[in-house]
Amino acid sequence: MYGKVLSACLQGIEGQPIEVEVDISSGLPQINLVGLPDPAVRESVERVRSSIKNGGFSFPMDRITVNLAPADLRKEGSSFDLAIAVAILITTGQIPADCFQQTLFLGELALDGSLRPIPGVLSMTHAAKLLGMRRVCLPLANASEAALIAGIEVCGITNLADFKHWNKDSEPDYIFNVINNRGSESSTNYTETSHFVEDYADVNGHYQVKL
Numbered sequence: 001m002y003g004k005v006l007s008a009c010l011q012g013i014e015g016q017p018i019e020v021e022v023d024i025s026s027g028l029p030q031i032n033l034v035g036l037p038d039p040a041v042r043e044s045v046e047r048v049r050s051s052i053k054n055g056g057f058s059f060p061m062d063r064i065t066v067n068l069a070p071a072d073l074r075k076e077g078s079s080f081d082l083a084i085a086v087a088i089l090i091t092t093g094q095i096p097a098d099c100f101q102q103t104l105f106l107g108e109l110a111l112d113g114s115l116r117p118i119p120g121v122l123s124m125t126h127a128a129k130l131l132g133m134r135r136v137c138l139p140l141a142n143a144s145e146a147a148l149i150a151g152i153e154v155c156g157i158t159n160l161a162d163f164k165h166w167n168k169d170s171e172p173d174y175i176f177n178v179i180n181n182r183g184s185e186s187s188t189n190y191t192e193t194s195h196f197v198e199d200y201a202d203v204n205g206h207y208q209v210k211l
Helices: 044-054 081-091 121-130 140-146 160-165 178-193
Strands: 002-011 014-025 030-034 063-069 103-105 135-139 153-157
Touching: 002 081, 002 121, 014 081, 014 121, 030 044, 044 081, 063 081, 081 103, 081 135, 081 160, 103 121, 121 135, 121 140, 135 140, 140 153, 153 160
Parallel strands: 002 103, 030 063, 103 135, 135 153
Antiparallel strands: 002 014, 014 063
């Protein structure tokens, strides 16, 4: 069984879309995570396993391979947790794939399935919009930041269990209403009235350059 969803990470201050592929086959129960993941990404395996079980879903007792593409790009941070969990649930048929077409998933999972906020959401949401994505699903705590990007739907999620009740009828309940209700006008006003100062503290990684 094969499934794929889209996530993203930070490269400097830019958002980088990442494909999260999942293949489930017969064999000894284990998860292999490939695609140059850093230690934080590797640890997502245990967070995902616990959150799926505690969210009321079934974790497959099969051989699971998770690939983060492009494979030659180092993946850092915990932003892939939600995407990996959703990809497994879609692949095993526990949530409907057709509800999540053109959707980018971001967020760190706690062991109980709740979502924790992550840094860099603005850049990653902007990257999703440039890619032509329709929607971004992320922790509710990050929704107001993502909503600053006009022209893309923002869905705030509090727990992985929310996807048990997600269908085409309930979909509007998860949309963070601030976004496209005010449209691009609110985003334009925010840009015009705000003055940003360039600061190396906003750059992810590149510690030697900062010194």
